[in-house]
Amino acid sequence: MEILKFFWTIFYINLFTIGGGYVMLPLLQREVVDHYHWLSNKEFIDSIAIGQVTPGPLTIMNVFIGYKIFGFWGALGAVFFSYLPSIIVVTIASHYYLKFKNSWIVKASFKGIRPAVIGLLAAVAITLGRASIVDFPTGLIATGGFAILVFTKVEPTFVILGAGVAGALLY
Amino acid sequence: MLAFFERELVTKKKWLTHEEFAESIVMGQLTPGAPIVNTGIFIGYRLNRLRGALATVAGQVLPSFVIVLILSFLYIKYKEIALLKAVLKGIGAAVVGLIASVIYSMSGKLLKEYKSILIAIGAFLCLGVFKLNPIGLIVVAGIAGVFMFRGEHRNGNP
Numbered sequence: 001m002e003i004l005k006f007f008w009t010i011f012y013i014n015l016f017t018i019g020g021g022y023v024m025l026p027l028l029q030r031e032v033v034d035h036y037h038w039l040s041n042k043e044f045i046d047s048i049a050i051g052q053v054t055p056g057p058l059t060i061m062n063v064f065i066g067y068k069i070f071g072f073w074g075a076l077g078a079v080f081f082s083y084l085p086s087i088i089v090v091t092i093a094s095h096y097y098l099k100f101k102n103s104w105i106v107k108a109s110f111k112g113i114r115p116a117v118i119g120l121l122a123a124v125a126i127t128l129g130r131a132s133i134v135d136f137p138t139g140l141i142a143t144g145g146f147a148i149l150v151f152t153k154v155e156p157t158f159v160i161l162g163a164g165v166a167g168a169l170l171y
Numbered sequence: 172m173l174a175f176f177e178r179e180l181v182t183k184k185k186w187l188t189h190e191e192f193a194e195s196i197v198m199g200q201l202t203p204g205a206p207i208v209n210t211g212i213f214i215g216y217r218l219n220r221l222r223g224a225l226a227t228v229a230g231q232v233l234p235s236f237v238i239v240l241i242l243s244f245l246y247i248k249y250k251e252i253a254l255l256k257a258v259l260k261g262i263g264a265a266v267v268g269l270i271a272s273v274i275y276s277m278s279g280k281l282l283k284e285y286k287s288i289l290i291a292i293g294a295f296l297c298l299g300v301f302k303l304n305p306i307g308l309i310v311v312a313g314i315a316g317v318f319m320f321r322g323e324h325r326n327g328n329p
Binding site for chain 2: 012013014015016017018019020021022023025026027030042045046048049050051052053054055056057058059060061063064067068072075079082083085086087089090091093094097100101104105106107108109110111112113114115116117118119120121122123124125126127128129131132133134137138139141142143144145146149150156159160162163164165166167168170171
């Protein structure tokens with residue numbers, strides 16, 4: 001019944017992915033890598049890459065994770081349970097749209113959550129960096145990718161694909 | 172992607188007004204999950220209730236689902252090949268650079284006063300050093316926000 005555990009995990013992770021798709025990364029890493037050991041940190045990084053090069057939301061990376069662990073049914077369940085929380089919460093919230101949007105509690109709590117997300121992502125970046133930046137060329141690719149994304153308007157998809165080509169040439 | 176949405180839905184099909192479209196974006200950001208999907212669900216629900224919501228999710232997710240499925244299949248089949256290993260090594264490093272760039276751009280926008288900086292550092296230490304549960308941390312950060320920023324929003328301030 002490991003697969004039910006996986007679906008439940010995907011469901012509540014997406015329920016708490018508040019403040020943008022990247023928030024999912026610390027939550028996923030905690031459960032999928034550290035807790036259940038379904039993926040290694042390296043495979044987790046590959047799943048982020050796949051989520052990022054595919055058109056559509058980053059959260060689609062759950063499909064890869066599901067496929068990797070449980071095959072086709074894992075993938076299908078992952079997509080269903082990734083978006084079920086959204087469907088439930090958004091349809092309910094849309095009935096109370098004005099109250100919801102103008103609520104000071106919602107605004108103030110987001111003011112707390114957004115900076116926390118930065119801290120959480122920084123912690124994730126460090127553990128992932130330890131797994132994937134192993135020598136000089138990988139360090140160069142990471143800093144180069146960072147610089148391109150910060151200082152130019154190149155899309156992340158192309159940076160990831162470019163890094164793949166660089167990896168093929170360097171190793 | 173949002174610009175594309177707007178052109179199709181507001182300008183061409185006239186299903187929504189510009190104000191309604193802006194509302195949908197706010198809604199997408201304030202609800203859990205991928206903001207772009209939630210914006211779509213909000214629009215779909217408004218146009219055609221639950222059927223509309225389900226249809227937008229299916230429409231948004233199905234193409235990526237198929238692509239990810241194909242990539243996953245290829246990944247598992249060819250993972251041990253040296254060339255793919257090299258490609259993944261490069262990509263793995265870039266993913267870290269990508270996350271760093273997200274942190275950088277979010278910090279520039281959000282870390283403007285000491286309270287936010289304090290929350291960010293606190294969250295970093297709680298996860299990075301003390302290994303606390305990030306879901307709990309998000310909940311705590313939300314509650315902390317309610318207390319810390321109460322004065323700024325409570326009395327009808329925007």
